[in-house]
Amino acid sequence: MKQPRIYDVSLTIEPGMAVWPGDPPVAVESASAITEGGSSNLSRLKMGSHTGTHVDAPRHFIDGAAGVDAISSDVLTGPARLFQLPRVKRIDRRVLEGLDLEGVSRLLLGTGNSALLGKKPLSMDYAFVTGDAARYMVGRGVKLVGIDYLSIEEHGTVVHPVHHALLGAGVVIVEGLDLAGVPAGDYELMCLPLKMKDADGAPARVLLREV
Numbered sequence: 660m661k662q663p664r665i666y667d668v669s670l671t672i673e674p675g676m677a678v679w680p681g682d683p684p685v686a687v688e689s690a691s692a693i694t695e696g697g698s699s700n701l702s703r704l705k706m707g708s709h710t711g712t713h714v715d716a717p718r719h720f721i722d723g724a725a726g727v728d729a730i731s732s733d734v735l736t737g738p739a740r741l742f743q744l745p746r747v748k749r750i751d752r753r754v755l756e757g758l759d760l761e762g763v764s765r766l767l768l769g770t771g772n773s774a775l776l777g778k779k780p781l782s783m784d785y786a787f788v789t790g791d792a793a794r795y796m797v798g799r800g801v802k803l804v805g806i807d808y809l810s811i812e813e814h815g816t817v818v819h820p821v822h823h824a825l826l827g828a829g830v831v832i833v834e835g836l837d838l839a840g841v842p843a844g845d846y847e848l849m850c851l852p853l854k855m856k857d858a859d860g861a862p863a864r865v866l867l868r869e870v
Contacts, residue, residue: 663869666846668836670711670776672862677779679809682707708860709809714852715832719859720822725829726857734802734831739765739848739867741841744786746771752791755799765803765848766796767867769838772808776837783814790820797828803850805833805865836865845870 670676674685686705691697708727709715714735717724740763747754750768760766770786785808796804804811804825811832812821825832833850847870852863 665869666841666867667864668712668838668841668867669863669865670835670837672706672711676711677777677781677809678707678710680781682709685710706862708855708858708862709834710862712833712835712837712865713860713862714850715822715826715834715860716858717826717829718857720819720826724826726855726859727852727861728854728856728858730831730852734765735850735852736848737765738870739763739767739803739805739846741767741769741838741843741846741867743769743838743841743843745769748786749789750786750792751789752795755792755795760799760801763799764801765805766801767805767836767838767846767848769807769836769841769843772806773837773839776807776835776839781809785810785814787811787813788821789813790824793821793824797824797830801830803831803833803848805836805850807836807838809835833863833865841867 674687676685688703690703691701716727718726772785775782788811846867849866850863852861855861
């Protein structure tokens with residue numbers, strides 16, 4: 660019997676990796692080294708809470724809202740549907756209305772962005788979700804949405820309608836997914852952000868298992 664394939668759609672965290680403009684760069688420093696007389700190797704990590712593949716908690720844009728540690732594992736794991744939209748730059752309500760979202764509570768959006776991941780400098784001409792699409796997702800009962808770049812929102816926006824619409828409704832946002840080479844279809848999602856107290860977001864290991 661063929662074993663279901665598992666796709667690791669997480670970015671590797673490493674020094675020098677691309678981060679969102681203004682976010683702290685990644686640094687991995689030695690805190691203890693066997694070669695220097697230490698009993699073990701131990702690293703000190705420095706990075707922002709939205710480094711690489713990461714989860715946005717409501718607190719990211721809403722002061723006093725829930726942190727990443729309060730997100731239910733029932734939302735972070737379970738059936739998900741991936742749509743590959745390589746030729747779509749602006750994902751608005753009209754685009755979503757053309758997709759089969761019946762019964763979908765975890766929505767993953769693959770775009771041409773996956774080809775941009777890891778490249779420096781970051782491209783600001785990436786595929787994004789619009790405010791009307793975000794409100795449509797909320798109305799459809801979507802509980803989690805993931806996309807393949809470091810932001811789900813159009814670059815340069817001032818009021819951040821997508822983040823406010825989704826996070827304000829308790830919809831989890833997963834950004835920085837590497838969906839290149841992953842076929843569209845239904846999967847079992849396993850999204851495991853670091854459980855940091857009251858954090859506005861956290862890096863995550865995200866796996867997709869064929870069903």
